[in-house]
Amino acid sequence: MNPSNPVLCEVDLIVKNISELLTLSPSFKEESGLGVIRNGAITVKEGKIFWVGQTDQMPKEFVLGQYGQEMNATGKVVMPGLIDSHTHLIFAGSREGEFEQRIQGLSYLDIAGRGGGILSTVDATRKASFEELFSLGKKRLDRMISKGVTTIEAKSGYGLSLRDEMKILKVMKALREIHPMEIVPTFLGAHTLPKEFRNERSRYMDLLVEEMIPEVAREGVAEFCDVFCEEKAFTLEESKKILETGKRYGLKPKIHADQLSPGGGAELAAEVGAFSADHLEYVSQEGIQKMAEEGVTAVLLPGASFFLSVKKYPPAREMIExxxxxxxxxxxxxxxxxxxxxxxxxxMGCTMFKMIPKEVIEATTIHAAKSMDREKEIGSLDVGKQADILLLDIPGYRYLPYHFGVDHTEVVIKKGKIVYKNK
Ligand SMILES: [Zn+2]
Structure with a gap:
């Protein structure tokens, strides 16, 4: 602050002349529903959003601090940093051989019989060192940032032993310390039954609820507890026990629900107060109703439907309606x-699930934040929220899902700092 001119106000970042500023804020109501401000401007101070409005109404008192930066966004779109609300970030190995076998018509069971499938990733992840997992995770985070993502949810679940699940969660913790990506960690020890417990379900359940959940909570390495609720994985009753135990230890519930069959997973999500129910290809009418009543966010995963060529899609339109x-x-x-x-x-959300561009933008910003209990900090450009901002080289928001498979990211800002620049 200049003492000779006390009305000046130092800010750290000014982005102005933005063709379309998508605030996603209810304070800026207009016809698109995304809180669009044309010829918008946004200023940032101390990592938080300080002011949002039209460029010509920006207070003249704003001046850049010593290390401040100003950007001109003529012809561009600015929006909240994207939020990926469901990832299995940490794993070793890859399964491109399986991909080829599937193209040639082999079934899931054939592939598992040849040593593929989820348990092959568990083997590779158990064998990998902390450093290997850390370096694989870091590369994935770098790729995500380059796509405009500033926060992700990340699940464990390829360890399936106390030691290996802790290794994965500690890799996430170490990545959080060195990487600008915000990582919200989820314990998914109930991903599948490990092979050494194949014929001893109840003993693995005991391990989960008596040892793994308490240890994960004690170490403070996860915020959420998730379970793969499915006939082939964990039953409704087992899932409920796992999620209720997690809650007792302060882990918030999430659930992989109704992916392969209508198993009552969405109803369970509502019953236990889950923040999200994920997948939902076979969600029931009652499940949809209960999720709406209890405010459970539906996390839909079009990449999995696309990659596995599954024709049964979750009823996104019905859920939205x-x-x-x-x-x-x-x-x-x-x-x-x-x-x-x-x-x-x-x-894919647009073409496969018939969501409109406005809806897929909400789905990857404010709704994603809600599914991770972060809607007060991120997901919209409201004054006082974290300054997670994405500058895209596109003329309007509909252009983002329309021109697909290429990068439109120009600048990514996390907590007020530039963390990625294209070119
Ligand atoms: Zn998943």
């Missing part, structure tokens, strides 16, 4: 969705 908040995520994992590209998922 019944008042369920819908998020879209990559489901990044080596078996069914090997991608870090959230913008590509937005296009």
């Amino acid at each position: 019944k008042g369920v908040l819908v998020s879209i995520a990559t489901d990044l994992n080596p078996g069914s969705s090997m991608t870090e590209s959230l913008p590509l998922m937005m296009t």
Whole structure:
């Protein structure tokens, strides 16, 4: 502050002349529903959004601080940093051989019989060192940032032993310390039954609820607890026990629900107060109703449907019409969705799930934030929220899912700092 001119106000970042500033804020109501400000401007101070409005109404008192930066966004779109609400970030190995076998007509069971499938990733992840997993995770985070993603949810679940699940969660913690990406960690020890417990379900359940969940909570390495609720994985009753135990230890519930069959997973999500129910290809009418009533966000994963050529899609339109908040995520994992590209998922949300561009933008910003209990900090450009901002070289918001498979990211800002620049 200049003492001779006390009305000046120092800010750290000014982005102005923005053709379309998508605030996603209810304070800026207009016809698109995305809170669009034309010829917009945004200023940032101390990592938070300080002012949002039209460029010609920006207060004259704003001046840049010593290390401040100003950007001109003529002809461009600015929006909140993207949020990937469902990833399996940490794993070793890859399964491109399986991909080829599937193209040639082999079934899931054939592939598992030849040593493929999820348990092959568990083997590779158990064998990998902390450093190897860290370096693989870092590369994936770098790719995500280059797509405009500033926060992700990340699940463990390829360890399936106390030691290996802790290794994965500690890799995430170490990545959080060195990488600008905000990582919200989820414990998914109930991903599948490890092979050494194949004939001892109840002993693995005991390990989960008596040892793994308490240890994960004690170490403070996860915020959420997730379960793969499915006939072939964990039953409704087992899932409920896992999620209730997690809650007792302060882990918030999430659930992989109704992916392969209508198993009552969405209803369970509502019953236990889950923040999200994910997948939902076979969600029931009652499940949709209950999710709407209890405010459970639906996290849909078009990449998995696309990659596995599954024709049964989740009823996104029906959920939206019944008042369920819908998020879209990559489901990044080596078996069914090997991608870090959230913008590509937005296009798939449009073409496969019949969501309109406005809806896939909400699905990867404010609704994604809600699914991770972060809607007060991120997901919209409101004054006081974290300054996670994305500058895109596109003329309007509909262009983002429309021109697919290429990068439109120009600048990515996390907590007020530039963390990625294209070119
Ligand atoms: Zn998943």
